[in-house]
Amino acid sequence: MQQEYLTIALSKGTLLKPTIGLFNQINLPVDGVTPDSRNMVFSYDAQQIKYIMCRPTDVPTYVEQGAADLGIVGKDVIVEQGKDVFEMADLKFGYCRFVVAVPAEYRDIALKNLKYKRVATKFPVVAEQFFKSQGLQVEIIKLHGNIELAPIMGISDVIVDIVSTGRTLRENNLVELVKIMDSTTRLICNRVSYRTKYNQIQPLIETMQEIVKGGSTQCE
């Protein structure tokens, strides 16, 4: 773990732009951090701040292990991985929701009739927990992308996926049957860093919370 520097793991991809926007507002350095930059580490000596650029799914790991003190990552990734990290603030951007979706011809099926069906998903933990909480047993099929393809090709009856506008579902002739949960971007923190770097971290969290409270709309 870095002793003086505060290290923040940033999610590459769609979350990066709003993250930079937020950092601009709270006067964290962002020189050179752009979505198309190929640098993996950005270091700002004057402010004692370091960013590491990660795949979103890797952010909780870097933070849990203490390689980064803080991380910016979607709630969807956090719940699926169940890592031991502190969740300090809801940054409100990057809204999406976990849904159960079915081919359009089954739009009226009752949830309980999904028992023993095959469920394709990138999020086996979330999917399994949801169906279990409904008292339903299903067969989970873990895929890594293009989940919409699974029912079309007949390897699953149902999918669990994250959607934001729902366009991809419609394009693939799928309909949202039920929402499992909402997800937005969160600020996460390493358990030990929060205590050993409290004087650096706590003010930062409070500033972020202030900005977020005043700014964008709540998703729920």
Add this chain to the structure above:
Amino acid sequence: MRNREIPRGLRDLLPDEVKVRRNIEKKALDLFTSYGYEEVITPTFEFLEVVETGTNMREELFLFMDREGGILSLRPEVTLSIARLAATHLQDATLPQRLYYMSNVFRHVQPQVAQYREFWQLGIELLGASGTYADAEVITIAVKTMREIGLDNFKVSLNQMGIFNSLLDDSGMNNQEKEMIRNLIEKKDLVELSRVLENMAIDDGLKETIAILPVLHGGLEVLNRIPYVESNRNASQAVSDLLKVYEALQDWGVIDNIVVDMGVLRGLDYYTGIVFEGYSPDLGYGLLGGGRYDNLLGQFGFPCPATGFALGIDRLALVLKHRDEEPRRFLVGGTDFKTVVQKAEELRSQGYIVEIDVKGSSREELEKRMENRENCSLIYAD
């Protein structure tokens, strides 16, 4: 070659690693002994009923059956076993009893850095003593142990479970809701915490206080930020308990390493009063944890106040690479074995580490063998 594999989450430790650990252990055990603590050894596995007294960690247990049909569990920690030991053997003993242990414990966790399925704990238990000075003694020993083994820059976070528990009792929440709030604070899931609190029909002052607890961290001044506490008798009592322990730690010269942290709610279910956890900025995981557990021994039929802590040797070894200098090392060889052995004995009696060449090699062969050895000198007895 399946016969070379070991189960996930377990490790072999080679001499250099073991030296680092033995160094930590020796310093800690000497310190415990100097405070009057004496070692006990409990069985490696216990009946499930013992392990599940006061804790709920079934998912992390390694369970198996004995041939009579009893369910056994490899010990996931040692405090429970010591509570059982005390209830079995120490009911007539003079109190307080000061006990320490060093043992391996087993938990079915996802293996990764600093998370092993078999790991080693060193700990003390002070049985039959309540009050400020018992708490302060145990915390002082925790701090001094860390100092003694050469860790600087570490912090011990201090809290009193009673503050939080009394506030929750005041709220009229049911047990399930309390458990949920406790989990959220312990995990510091502030987002979910504020959402859950928002939907609860409880006093606003209480809501604000619960919401702020997880981020209260610092010196005594943090206690001024929870004014609601004054309206709750049990909570104020817990605060004054915390104050007294803090003052004692000040008097005993360990306060530099102490912070007050209202978010420390230890995961194990049996804590009742002062609780604490130790951290180093060099490792993303906690190094030690402990606190007061006044109701646990009673559950074994021996009502008796108690406090203690355990520290993780494996995690300390990750932070501390240092080991003490060893005595100088010699390799003694020669043509006449009697002389070789005599020379070796002579050097050993002077406190050196001495190996003898059991193969009867020539001087040249031995000189060659010495080339890649450090801190070792050759003596060839002709």
